Amino acid sequence: MLIIGTVPPPIGGVSIHLERLIFSLKENGISYKFIDYRKMPLKAFYYFFIERCVHTNFSNKVLRFIAALIGYLFGKKVIITYHGKYDFTNFLDKYSLKLSFKSFVLNNYSYSHAVKVQNDRKVTLISAFIPPNNIKVDVNLRLDIEFTNFCRQYNYIFCTNSHSYVVDKFGRDIYGIDTIITAIKDFKEAGLIISDPSGKLHKIYSNSLPNVFFISYPHSFIEIIQKSNCVIRATTTDGDSLTIKEALYYKKLIIASDCVDRVDGVLLFNTGNVESLKNKMAIAITGTNLFKYVDLQDGSLSLISFYKSLIK
Numbered sequence: 001m002l003i004i005g006t007v008p009p010p011i012g013g014v015s016i017h018l019e020r021l022i023f024s025l026k027e028n029g030i031s032y033k034f035i036d037y038r039k040m041p042l043k044a045f046y047y048f049f050i051e052r053c054v055h056t057n058f059s060n061k062v063l064r065f066i067a068a069l070i071g072y073l074f075g076k077k078v079i080i081t082y083h084g085k086y087d088f089t090n091f092l093d094k095y096s097l098k099l100s101f102k103s104f105v106l107n108n109y110s111y112s113h114a115v116k117v118q119n120d121r122k123v124t125l126i127s128a129f130i131p132p133n134n135i136k137v138d139v140n141l142r143l144d145i146e147f148t149n150f151c152r153q154y155n156y157i158f159c160t161n162s163h164s165y166v167v168d169k170f171g172r173d174i175y176g177i178d179t180i181i182t183a184i185k186d187f188k189e190a191g192l193i194i195s196d197p198s199g200k201l202h203k204i205y206s207n208s209l210p211n212v213f214f215i216s217y218p219h220s221f222i223e224i225i226q227k228s229n230c231v232i233r234a235t236t237t238d239g240d241s242l243t244i245k246e247a248l249y250y251k252k253l254i255i256a257s258d259c260v261d262r263v264d265g266v267l268l269f270n271t272g273n274v275e276s277l278k279n280k281m282a283i284a285i286t287g288t289n290l291f292k293y294v295d296l297q298d299g300s301l302s303l304i305s306f307y308k309s310l311i312k
Contacts, residue, residue: 001054001310002055003057004056005034007036010163011197011218013242017083020132025304033047048067055079058080064080064093067080068099076101080102081103082114082239085238097118106239106240128239128242128299147227154190154191156190156230156284157192157228158284159193161195161224162175165201172272173236176257192212197215197218199216202214221243230255238260249296256268267290
């Protein structure tokens with residue numbers, strides 16, 4: 001089994017998912033070969049033609065389509081995971097789905113549209129979340145000191161993250177950082193930590209408020225989640241958010257946009273609506289016993305089971 005994708009650095013939902021999947025494969029004795037196509041594109045291209053079974057995790061629609069087409073023409077088993085929200089009306093999305101040997105999607109919205117295009121036996125809905133337990137997270141002393149000093153000033157700490165500055169097709173900040181910063185203005189007693197490993201957000205939102213703190217160097221968002229009261233996921237589009245699953249895993253309250261179906265236990269607000277977000281933030285600050293336990297599925301189990309069926 002050849003797995004093509006990307007792992008940290010840089011840190012992102014897909015790269016973390018694949019890093020943990022690789023760890024789980026090793027733990028379960030599953031034979032595989034992984035190639036980071038962004039770091040070694042020629043090697044990925046070479047082995048794509050050699051291996052019989054290839055699991056791709058491309059974010060680029062063109063690469064997905066080309067991989068599925070080549071697999072179809074040459075009788076290769078090309079598997080695709082669609083990391084995001086898809087309606088499969090786009091030509092490249094539709095036909096990569098049609099031509100692939102097997103496809104995995106990460107939310108009900110994508111699944112309901114995928115089975116209109118492809119036989120439901122060839123499409124499987126899985127969880128993108130793979131638990132971080134057994135994976136060592138190094139303590140960042142710089143982060144620990146800066147975080148502690150900032151938190152001392154506030155009664156309640158919100159946090160959010162964005163691996164880079166990205167806009168959607170309408171030109172909106174996909175991670176909704178502008179919406180969150182606008183909303184936090186009314187909560188002087190609360191602080192907002194923004195995980196900004198690329199450093200781009202700090203430059204764009206440089207005139208932010210005193211109760212907004214950017215961590216603009218590589219770090220683990222898990223450390224921030226563990227030390228915060230509430231996690232905000234204000235994206236304008238999404239898949240099966242790793243951030244939300246990790247917050248639930250660490251028993252933290254989550255406020256999230258309603259741009260896609262979310263798991264139970266999340267406080268939803270209207271996507272892009274500052275007043276709706278402020279309402280949920282107020283509930284988070286003043287409420288008690290708001291956290292609801294959610295039984296999180298380990299996405300690696302579905303993939304390992306599928307890999308085993310191919311190896312037989």
